[in-house]
Amino acid sequence: MEAFYEWFRWLYEATGINLTIFYDAFDRNRMISGFWMTVRLCLLCIFFSIVIGVVGAWLQGSQLKWTRRAVHGFIALFRDTPPLVQIYFFYFGLGALLPRVDNAFGIPEPILTNVQWAVISLSLFAGAFNVEIFRSGIEAVPKATVEAAEALGYSRLRAYIHVVLPLAVRICLPALNNNIVNLVKTTTLAYAIAVPEMLYVTKQIWSDATNVPEMMVFLLLAYVFLVGCVVWVMARIERWLKVPGIGL
């Protein structure tokens, strides 16, 4: 491993390509922690956005007019406004309105940290898209299939769990896939509220080491790698769920 790191020091001395994140332990640790922060943001936001999507799609099928309208409004609002302003609105705007609590040392601090706010706002943003995706998936399941299940004595809920959802999930996968890739790219916005994710630490590193082009290329490749991982996992899931004979 040491030899690997030293090779990059040699590379810098020989060619001027300065990748401090490999040979400098401090920068390396910063980058690793930034990378994990991005991964953590991604996983948390994917999880919560899917929960929001499922709940929202379920609420949208509600009999109550006002519930449906509220969900409509939520989707429209998050879809047609800039996610960065959403993050600012949540972190600066709502964060300032919330009361502060005393920490262990008796110093008042905000209830929610910037990381938590980033997770909340990004999840809501991606969740709004997921609601639409799941709803169109559910609507795409033929009514006759549901009726057939009910004719066999399934209750509405059981028909939903055993027939509608398994089909709907398969229908939505491509769109969901797309939205998750977008979400991974959108996590960079957390930079704006000083969440130490990959873009943030990269910026710190290039400010210290003045190696902007190298870090820029590294950063782009890192995101291509992350997006690639997501697509790979989603493709695995898609293959695992694939049912022979239907074009899903």
Next chain:
Amino acid sequence: MKILPVLLPPASPQPWRAPRLRLRHGVLIALGLLCVVGAADAQGTAAGRPSVIATLWRWTPLLLEGFVFNIAISLLAMAMGTVAGVLLGLGQVSQARPVRGAAWFLTQFFRNAPWLVLLFFAMFLLPFEFTIGGVTIPFPGWIKATIGFALPVMANTSEIVRGAIQSIPHGQWEAAESLAFGRRQTMWMIILPQCVKRMLPPWMNLYSLVTMATVLASVVGVTEMLTLVSEVHAAEGGRPELLAPLYGYALVCFFLYCYPIGRLTVLLERRFQVRI
């Protein structure tokens, strides 16, 4: 060409059915925002300071000026990105293998990178001025930012163009060929005119995305609406309860601009579906 699963084109954009939002819903949203504003207002007036609504009203000309600048950046980026994207998209269906490969690589590279990272890319790697034949052309930050937004627009347009061209039935090419049309003539006179309808909805969607992305410029130090918002906040003494209304104000501006575009996109999508 073998297509890596990683870099597959996006699933054909799901026809997004917009919720039927009517005037009353707008009123509802406005009411909701008024509640937030009102809560802040109550705190403000209680302390004997000017009310939040009055404050917002006072700064509206400046804030709207900033918003118009955002729109201007979005239009410029869209124009540049579309021209480059159409060329790149045509490159992706070129008969020359190297051209096709290069166009595909560029498209995937700029499509899979986060917008904010591309913006940094443009801000830091473009020179601050250009010298062509002794004439020095300055390259201010906002132009660099516009180029930064044009890059993802280019890549996405390229995919839209490629998808549309490939969605035209093969028989159209054969018919044109049998009538002695050349490849270029077929492309420009027969294939592309048919693509326009199919490309319009996703392209408008893209425009909406660019408009919303323009606020990222404030992150890299270009003055636009969000920069003005924080300046207004500072000018008003940095009262924390002012932040929610100010950012809410920005949200409303973008919503009022982007929501109709989204509606129009859906309408066009539906109309074209009936026609074809």
Next chain:
Amino acid sequence: MPESAVPLLRLRDVHKRFGAVEVLKGVSFDVAMGEVVCIIGPSGSGKSTILRCINALVPIESGSILVDGQEVNDPALDKLALRRKVGMVFQQYNLFPHKTALQNVMMAPIHVLKQDRKAVEERAWALLKKVRLEGKEASYPGELSGGQQQRVAIARSLAMNPELMLFDEVTAALDPETVKEVLVTIRELAEEGMTCILVTHEMGFAREIGDHIYFTDRGVIVEHGPPKTFFVEAKDPRTRQFLDQIL
């Protein structure tokens, strides 16, 4: 038909493969000026491929295709010159959906042959009248029935003043009522002396207007002859089996 005429089209030992599948395994035949030739055979026997090769829509592996003395299997082939001589009508019409019937007919002469717009327009009107589509000039393909679209496609090909017309199962996608109107148009063309090659499943029609019938199966011409004798005296068991199924 004049037996001694110089053939307008001559195919000699044409081979064509798609990947590992050999679709044409040595096809040879002649078509004289003014002759109407019908190619029949089971699906997948390579009938349509023959037409596509004649028009250079697909390249061939070996053999020779001479159209009016011009070799099609030649890298230096002037495709434009070839396609001015050879018109083709497709099963799926392939009209340009963003242009009206009249514009569909006018496009190629104006943009490819660079002919005068006014003269072309006059001819286009006449051609649409000829295929009995008066009054449909301003209609878009989407507003026309299948039979009407197919007649526009025929007029579109004729606008290039071809010497040879290729019809690729032009009635296969039509409903029975409209088949007739298209066949009438083709018969009129044949009677006017247009050289035609038809790939068809309409045996009655082939028998009526064909000067010569070719039966293809698995990439070769199994049997051929004038319709009078062909349909009655076909000897090859494959031909017999096919005709028994159809007739």
